Amino acid sequence: MNMLKKLTIVIFLISCTLQAQTYVKGTLNPAEDYSWIVLYQLKGVKQLYIKNVTITNGEFSIEFPKNAPIGIYRLMFSQQKDGFVDFIYNKESIELNFNPANPLQTVKFLTSEENNTYQKYLMENSSQQQTLDSLQVSFFNVQDEIKKAEIVNLYKIKLDSLNKFQTTYEAITKSYLANHFIKSNKKYYATQLFDSAQKYLNSEKQHYFDFIDFTDKELLNATFLSEKVIEYIFYLNGSEDVQMQNGLYKVSVQEVLQRLGNDENLKSELLTLLLHSFAQIENTILIDFIIDNYYDKLPKNLQDQSFLSQIEEKVKLAVGKKAPEITWEENGVTKKLSELEIADNYIVVFWSTKCSHCLSQIPKLYEFTKDKPNIHVIGFALEKDAIGFNNYIPKLQKWTNILGLEKWQNPVVKEYQITATPTYFVLDANKKIIAKPDYFENIKAFFEN
Structure with a gap:
């Protein structure tokens, strides 16, 4: 028994x-x-x-x-x-x-009522919000008063429908984890349509975080907050003027970080995300701004110096950075890129005699620059041996021509992170990178404009 x-x-x-x-x-x-x-x-x-x-x-x-x-x-x-x-x-x-x-x-x-409910909410919520946004855009462009009145009436009906929909889903998911995300997905809509895009954008920014609780543990344990922050900083703050755009970025970063209060762990994670995001678009101004004003002020245990080194490595070739050093021998004399003082601008081009695109673009670049004393070209040829290089450089007598043996394994090629030829860098007199054109036509346009 x-x-x-x-x-x-x-x-x-x-x-x-x-x-x-x-x-x-x-x-x-x-x-x-x-x-x-x-x-x-x-x-x-x-x-x-x-x-x-x-x-x-x-x-x-x-x-x-x-x-x-x-x-x-x-x-x-x-x-x-x-x-x-x-x-x-x-x-x-x-x-x-x-x-x-x-x-x-x-x-x-097929199972999970919670996921089914949340998925239905996301799909329907997106559809209803798109309808309201479309009505707002239509209102900007319509001049006829009768049509405007029709849009206003339809907007009120759709807004009432969205509010009821939101309330319903918040109620039926009260016992679900999804409820935290549903409440935070709510979007502010004014009761009246705006008559200008700028007023609408101002309202969007002002109310963007109205329904997001930065202290909600469930939101903190997901990527919800970080996705919202990225959307706010990069998609609700836009200008074609670079200086104004950077100003908008700075203000939006400040606004977001103020909402985090004293949560240093979350602040550290978001700053890491922002540094990575600005590194992706090579915005060194915002990277320096975030590091100097926020990252360096975190508790030491939340700072990662190896991560900062990775960020620096990613943007070392960004516009505004000083070009990495290039050293070569010329008639028995050691020369350095940093020490050249023969022009107002320099073009560093990485090319190869085995590259068909190069053999098409290099002659055009030479013709364009050969009679311009304010522009000097440093041609760095990626080669397995000197044969092709020695045969070709007599055509480029007014350039500084450097033979880069070992091709992709050449230390200079690695330092400049070259993955394709031709690759161009335009430098100012101080050897700072001022442009990274993709093609010869872009170089020509850059100097002509």
Whole structure:
């Protein structure tokens, strides 16, 4: 009898363990050629790797680790844009399917009422907001008073519908984790249409964070806040004037950081995200502004000097930075780019005698610059040997011509991060990078304008 009881207990414990194991299963339809899928937890500004599995005939299954925290998770099946599906994990197994060509709009949850509800909310909310935004844009452009009145009336009807929709979903998801994101997805709409785009934009910026609680732990544990911050800084603050654009960036960064209060951990994560984002567009002015005014003032344990070094490496060739040194021998004399004082502007071009595009563009560049004493060209040729170089340089007598052996492995080529030829850098008299044209035509336009 005792043995039977023990066996019963063991079976019960095994059953409980099996029941406690949760998973996410899915089907890609059509399957196409996708062979793997990765599960991440989205936390703060980070994607935390959980595990990856293979996709077989379009199907996959991933078990969640024991004690996996609730929150937003991501299934990534491709590194290309939108090659992922996000979902809420709330201690329940999830089954879904989607079309990999358009996963965000086609995902269907076969289990998980919470994810189904949240997905329906996102789709409908997006549709209703687009309708209201379209009516506002139409109002800017319509002159006929009767049509204006029709737009105003329709706007009021649609706004009332959106408000009721929002209230309904906040109520039915009250016990869900999704409720935190639904409340924060609410968007402010004025009761009256604006008669100018600038007034509308001002209202958008003023009320952008009205429904976002920066102290909400569930928002902090997802990437929701970071995505909102990026949208606010980069898409609601625009100007064609570079100086004004940087001013708008600075103000928006200040506004966002003020909302974080004393949460130094979140501030550190967002600053890291912003530095990475500005490095992507090579905006060294904002990088220096963020580091000097905010990052360097974080507690030392939240600063990452290796990360700052990576950022500096990414933007070392940005416009405004001094060009890396180039050293070469000329008639037995060592020469340096930094020491040249023979022109107002310099063009450093990385090219090769084996590159068809180069052989098309280099003669044009030579003809354009040969009689311009204010422009001097440094031609750095990526070659395996000196044969082609020696045969070609007599055609470029007015340039400084440098033979770069070892091609892509040449130290100067690596320092300038060259991945294709020809690659151009335009420098001022102090050897600061002032332009990085893609083609000869861009160089010509730059100097002619």
